[in-house]
Amino acid sequence: MTALLQVKNLTISFKSDPPVVDDVSFSVDAGETLALVGESGSGKTLSCRAILQLLPKTANVKSQGVFLNCNDAGALNLSALPRKQMRDIRGNQISMIFQEPMQSLSPLHRIGNQVSEILTLHKDISNREAKAQVLEQFERVGFHNPERVFRAYPFELSGGMRQRAMIAMATVAKPDLLIADEPTTALDVTTQAQVLGLIKELQKETGMSVIFVTHDLGVVANMADSVVVLNRGRVMEAGRVEYVIGAPAHKYTQKLFAAAPVIPAATTPEPPVPHDDPILEMKSVSKTYHVRAGSFWSPSIDIKACRDINLSVARGKTLAVVGESGSGKTTCARMVLGAEKPDDGGKISFCGEKGGVVLDVNDLQSDQCALFRQQLQPIFQDPYSSFNPRMRVVDALTEPLDINNIGTRSQRRDRAVEVLEWVGLDSRILYRYPHAFSGGQRQRLSIARALAMNPVFLVCDEPTSALDVSVQDQILCLFEDLQKRMGLSYLFISHDLAVVSRIADEVAVMHRGQVVEQAPPCTLFHNPRHPYTQALLAAQPEPDINRPINLEVVAKGAGSPDSWPEMFRPIEAKSPPLTEIEPGHRVRCYA
Amino acid sequence: MAILRYATLRFITMLLTLLVVSVLIFIIINLPPGDYLSNQLTELRATGQEAGIAKAEFMYHEYAMDRPLWEQYTIWMGFTPGPQGYSGMLQGDFGWSFEFDRPVSEIVGEALWLTVLVNVAAVLFVYLVALPLGVLAAAKAKTWVDYTSSFIGYLGLATPNFLLALMLFYYGHRYFDLPIGGLMAPELEGEPMSLEKVKSILVHLIVPTFVIGTAGAAGMMQRLRANLLDELGKPYVETARAKGLPPAKRLWKYPLRMAFNPFVADIGNLLPSLISGSVLVSVVLGLQTIGPALLTALKTQDQFLAGFILLFVALLTLVGTMISDVLLMLLDPRIRYGGRD
Numbered sequence: 001m002t003a004l005l006q007v008k009n010l011t012i013s014f015k016s017d018p019p020v021v022d023d024v025s026f027s028v029d030a031g032e033t034l035a036l037v038g039e040s041g042s043g044k045t046l047s048c049r050a051i052l053q054l055l056p057k058t059a060n061v062k063s064q065g066v067f068l069n070c071n072d073a074g075a076l077n078l079s080a081l082p083r084k085q086m087r088d089i090r091g092n093q094i095s096m097i098f099q100e101p102m103q104s105l106s107p108l109h110r111i112g113n114q115v116s117e118i119l120t121l122h123k124d125i126s127n128r129e130a131k132a133q134v135l136e137q138f139e140r141v142g143f144h145n146p147e148r149v150f151r152a153y154p155f156e157l158s159g160g161m162r163q164r165a166m167i168a169m170a171t172v173a174k175p176d177l178l179i180a181d182e183p184t185t186a187l188d189v190t191t192q193a194q195v196l197g198l199i200k201e202l203q204k205e206t207g208m209s210v211i212f213v214t215h216d217l218g219v220v221a222n223m224a225d226s227v228v229v230l231n232r233g234r235v236m237e238a239g240r241v242e243y244v245i246g247a248p249a250h251k252y253t254q255k256l257f258a259a260a261p262v263i264p265a266a267t268t269p270e271p272p273v274p275h276d277d278p279i280l281e282m283k284s285v286s287k288t289y290h291v292r293a294g295s296f297w298s299p300s301i302d303i304k305a306c307r308d309i310n311l312s313v314a315r316g317k318t319l320a321v322v323g324e325s326g327s328g329k330t331t332c333a334r335m336v337l338g339a340e341k342p343d344d345g346g347k348i349s350f351c352g353e354k355g356g357v358v359l360d361v362n363d364l365q366s367d368q369c370a371l372f373r374q375q376l377q378p379i380f381q382d383p384y385s386s387f388n389p390r391m392r393v394v395d396a397l398t399e400p401l402d403i404n405n406i407g408t409r410s411q412r413r414d415r416a417v418e419v420l421e422w423v424g425l426d427s428r429i430l431y432r433y434p435h436a437f438s439g440g441q442r443q444r445l446s447i448a449r450a451l452a453m454n455p456v457f458l459v460c461d462e463p464t465s466a467l468d469v470s471v472q473d474q475i476l477c478l479f480e481d482l483q484k485r486m487g488l489s490y491l492f493i494s495h496d497l498a499v500v501s502r503i504a505d506e507v508a509v510m511h512r513g514q515v516v517e518q519a520p521p522c523t524l525f526h527n528p529r530h531p532y533t534q535a536l537l538a539a540q541p542e543p544d545i546n547r548p549i550n551l552e553v554v555a556k557g558a559g560s561p562d563s564w565p566e567m568f569r570p571i572e573a574k575s576p577p578l579t580e581i582e583p584g585h586r587v588r589c590y591a
Numbered sequence: 592m593a594i595l596r597y598a599t600l601r602f603i604t605m606l607l608t609l610l611v612v613s614v615l616i617f618i619i620i621n622l623p624p625g626d627y628l629s630n631q632l633t634e635l636r637a638t639g640q641e642a643g644i645a646k647a648e649f650m651y652h653e654y655a656m657d658r659p660l661w662e663q664y665t666i667w668m669g670f671t672p673g674p675q676g677y678s679g680m681l682q683g684d685f686g687w688s689f690e691f692d693r694p695v696s697e698i699v700g701e702a703l704w705l706t707v708l709v710n711v712a713a714v715l716f717v718y719l720v721a722l723p724l725g726v727l728a729a730a731k732a733k734t735w736v737d738y739t740s741s742f743i744g745y746l747g748l749a750t751p752n753f754l755l756a757l758m759l760f761y762y763g764h765r766y767f768d769l770p771i772g773g774l775m776a777p778e779l780e781g782e783p784m785s786l787e788k789v790k791s792i793l794v795h796l797i798v799p800t801f802v803i804g805t806a807g808a809a810g811m812m813q814r815l816r817a818n819l820l821d822e823l824g825k826p827y828v829e830t831a832r833a834k835g836l837p838p839a840k841r842l843w844k845y846p847l848r849m850a851f852n853p854f855v856a857d858i859g860n861l862l863p864s865l866i867s868g869s870v871l872v873s874v875v876l877g878l879q880t881i882g883p884a885l886l887t888a889l890k891t892q893d894q895f896l897a898g899f900i901l902l903f904v905a906l907l908t909l910v911g912t913m914i915s916d917v918l919l920m921l922l923d924p925r926i927r928y929g930g931r932d
Contacts, residue, residue: 052833054829054832054833086835087835087836087837088835089835090832090833090834090835091833091834091835092835095833095834096830096833098826098829098830098833099826100826103825103826103827104826104827104829104830105827105830106827106830106831106844106845106848106849107827107849107924107925108848108849108922108923108924108925109844109845109848110924117834117836118834118835121834121835121836122835153924153925153928155924155925155928156928166830169830169834
C-alpha cells in the first residue's frame with residue numbers, strides 16, 4: 001500500500017537556535033491512524049503544523065518533502081506548493097482539529113457560519129446546499145438538534161459540544177487526512193471517551209486517515225494503528241502500536257510508561273481512614289448561585305453548584321474530590337478557601353493545629369482571618385495564568401510575606417530561597433520573570449509560593465492537569481514528599497482518577513453538585529458501585545491495547561441520572577441518601 | 592426585539608444620568624462664593640451707579656437668585672414655577688446670560704450646531720484614520736510599515752494642538768489656499784443657510800478637524816493595533832488558517848471583529864475629550880463653537896450660560912456612550928445574550 005502522506009526528514013528551527021524538530025520522518029497509510037506521542041516541547045505539534053504550513057513566519061523549515069498522495073495527480077509535494085494552492089489543500093484535503101475547543105472557534109460568529117464556511121470556500125456549492133451538508137454532519141457527530149447548534153454561538157455550547165462542532169467542521173468537507181492536535185486534552189474523561197469514539201466512527205465511515213497528536217499513552221492505545229514517539233524533536237521509537245505499546249524498546253518510551261499514572265488493577269479493599277482528628281470539616285454545605293435570567297423581568301434561576309456536602313479531611317492525609325467539569329468540585333474548593341460563602345445551614349470548620357482552636361471559615365474574626373489565610377493556601381490549575389507576568393519570581397514568592405508583614409526584606413528573600421529549594425528549583429532563578437519557565441517549573445513555583453507562608457493545609461485545584469505526564473509525575477512526587485516531610489494535609493481536586501489513585505487517602509466522586517460515592521482509592525477501584533463512578537473508570541484510557549475504553553459503560557453512567565439503575569435514580573428530584581455499604585465506603589443509593 | 596428593549600432601557604437610564612449630572616453641574620457652578628449679579632452689585636454700589644443697581648436688583652429677583660439653591664435648581668430645570676412661571680430647560684427657556692446681556696439661546700444658537708458639526712467631523716476623522724492605519728500596523732507588525740505609522744502616530748500624540756493649528760494655517764494657506772480661522776467666511780455669518788455657506792463651512796472645517804482629531808486618532812490607532820495583535824495570536828485565527836481562508840478575508844472576518852469592541856466602546860470616551868480639548872483650539876482658531884463662550888462664562892460666573900453649555904456637553908457624551916453601548920450589543924453576541932465566557 002502506498003502511503004497517503006509522507007513526511008521526509010523534516011527539520012524545523014527558529015533563528016539560529018538548535019532545531020526543535022530534527023530530521024523527523026513519518027508516514028500515514030490511507031484509512032489508518034498515526035499517533036504522534038510526546039511531551040510538550042517534543043515537536044509533535046510543530047511537525048503536524050508543518051504539514052499544513054501553519055508555522056509562524058520565523059520558523060525555518062527544511063525537509064526532503066512532504067508528499068500527499070492524490071489519486072489523480074500522483075504525489076504532491078506540499079512543502080514546495082505555492083501559497084494559493086496550499087490554501088486549497090487546507091480544510092479540503094487535510095483538515096485540522098485543535099486542542100482548545102473554547103478558543104478555537106470565533107466567539108462572535110455562529111457555529112453554522114464557521115462550519116459551512118469551509119464548504120463554501122472549497123466546494124462550488126450554494127449556501128443552502130452547504131447548510132444541508134453541515135446539518136447532516138452535525139447529526140453525525142451526535143448533535144440532537146442540529147438546527148439549534150447551527151444558529152448557536154460558541155459560548156452557548158459546552159466544551160465537549162464545541163469540540164464536536166470542531167470535528168464536524170474538520171470533517172464536513174470529507175478530507176483525506178485529519179490532523180487532530182490533542183483534541184481531547186481539554187475535555188472531561190467521559191467526554192473524551194465519547195469524542196474518541198466519534199473520531200473512530202467517522203474514520204470508519206469515510207476511510208480518512210488520522211494523525212493524532214497526543215501526550216496520553218492511553219489515548220494512543222485506544223486510537224492508533226502506528227505510533228511515532230518524539231522527544232526533543234527527535235523520533236525515539238516508531239512502529240505498529242502492538243509493538244510500541246506492547247513492548248516498548250526505547251528507554252524514553254519505557255520512561256513515559258512508567259510515569260503515566262494508571263488506575264491500579266483491582267486489589268483488595270483498604271481499611272477506612274480514621275476521622276477522629278479532622279483538620280477540615282464540611283457539614284451539610286450547599287452552594288446555590290442565583291443567575292439572573294436573560295431578561296429584566298423573568299425571575300432568576302437557581303443553580304445548585306453543591307448540594308449537601310459532608311466531607312472531612314483527616315490531619316496529614318489527602319482527600320481527593322473527583323468529578324468532571326460542572327460537578328461542583330471547584331466550588332467546593334473555593335468554599336474551603338473562604339472565597340465563596342456556603343448557603344445558610346452549612347458549616348466549614350478548620351483546625352490548623354492538633355487540639356487548637358477550631359475556626360469557622362465563614363465567620364472569621366480579623367485576627368483569626370490572618371491565621372487562617374496563612375495556614376491554608378491554594379494551588380491553582382493553570383500555572384501560566386496564576387502568575388503576574390510582570391512580577392519577578394522573588395516578588396511573587398515574597399508578596400504573601402510582604403502583605404502579612406512577616407520578616408525583614410532580607411529574611412523574606414532567604415525564605416524565598418528556602419522554599420525554592422524545597423520544590424527543587426535553584427535560587428539563581430529569583431530574578432527572572434515567569435515567562436522564562438516551563439509549565440512544570442511554574443507549578444513548582446506556585447507550590448513554593450504557597451509554602452512560603454508555612455501552611456498546614458493545601459487546597460490544590462487540578463494542580464497537575466496542565467502538565468506533561470513525566471512532569472505530573474514529578475509534581476505528584478513533590479506533593480507526596482512534602483506531605484511526608486511537613487505533615488501537610490491536602491484537599492486535592494482532580495478530574496483524573498489515575499492521578500487520584502496515587503495520591504489520595506480517600507476519594508469522593510462528585511456528580512452534579514453531589515458526592516455520589518466515597519471510599520479509600522483501592523476500595524473504590526476494586527468495587528465501584530455507582531454507575532457514574534463506573535463510567536469514570538471505564539472512560540479512563542489505559543495504555544494497554546487489550547483494555548479499550550468501554551463506551552457502553554461510559555454512556556450508561558455519564559448520561560442523565562434517569563438512565564441509571566433504579567436504586568441510584570433520584571425520585572422526584574430528590575437524590576437517594578449516601579449509604580455506607582461497607583466500612584468507609586459510601587454510595588448514594590437506596591439500600 | 593431584545594435590542595429595542597435594551598435601547599429603551601438604556602435610554603431611560605441615560606435620562607436619569609442626565610438628571611444627576613444636571614444637579615452636579617448646578618452645584619459645582621454655584622460652589623465658588625458669590626455669583627455674577629452679586630459681584631456686579633458690589634461693584635455698582637462701590638462706584639455708586641444707582642440705575643445699574645436697580646436693574647441688577649430686578650434681575651436678581653427675576654432670576655430667583657434670592658431663593659434657596661435647590662429652588663433655584665428646580666426653577667432652572669423647569670420643574671417648579673419661578674417668577675415667570677414654568678420656564679426652564681424643560682420648556683426650552685435656557686435663561687439669560689448676564690455677561691453678554693442676551694438670552695442664552697441667542698448666544699449659543701448657531702454655535703451649538705457648529706460645535707456638534709466640528710466634533711462629529713473630528714470623530715469621523717479619528718475613525719477613518721485610525722481604522723486603516725491601525726489594521727495596517729498590526730497586520731504588518733514589526734515591519735517598516737508598522738514603525739512608520741507608529742512614529743507618525745506618536746508625533747500626532749505629542750504635538751500640542753495649538754502649535755499644529757498654527758502650522759497648518761500657515762502652510763495650508765500658503766500652498767492650498769485654505770482659509771485662516773473661523774468656521775465660515777466672515778460675510779456669511781448670521782446669514783441663512785445656503786449652498787455657498789455650506790461650502791464655506793466645509794472648507795473651513797478641514798484644518799480644525801485635523802487639529803482636534805489628530806491626537807485622538809493616534810491614540811485610537813495604537814489601541815486598535817495592540818488589540819488586533821493580541822487577537823491575531825488567538826487559536827481561532829489559526830483555525831481560520833487551517834480552513835484555507837485567504838489572508839485578507841481571514842483578517843477581516845475574525846480578529847478584526849474581535850478587536851473592534853474596544854474601538855467601538857471608545858466612542859463614548861472620545862466625545863467628551865474631543866469637546867473639552869476643542870475648547871482651547873476653538874479659542875486659538877477663532878472657531879464660532881461654544882468653546883469660547885464656555886470659557887468666558889466660567890470665568891465670569893455667568894451661571895445660566897455655563898450651566899447650559901455644560902449640560903449640553905454632558906448630553907453629547909451620554910448620547911455617545913449610548914450609541915457605543917447599542918452598537919456593542921449589535922456587534923457582540925456575548926453581550927447580547929448576556930453570555931458569560
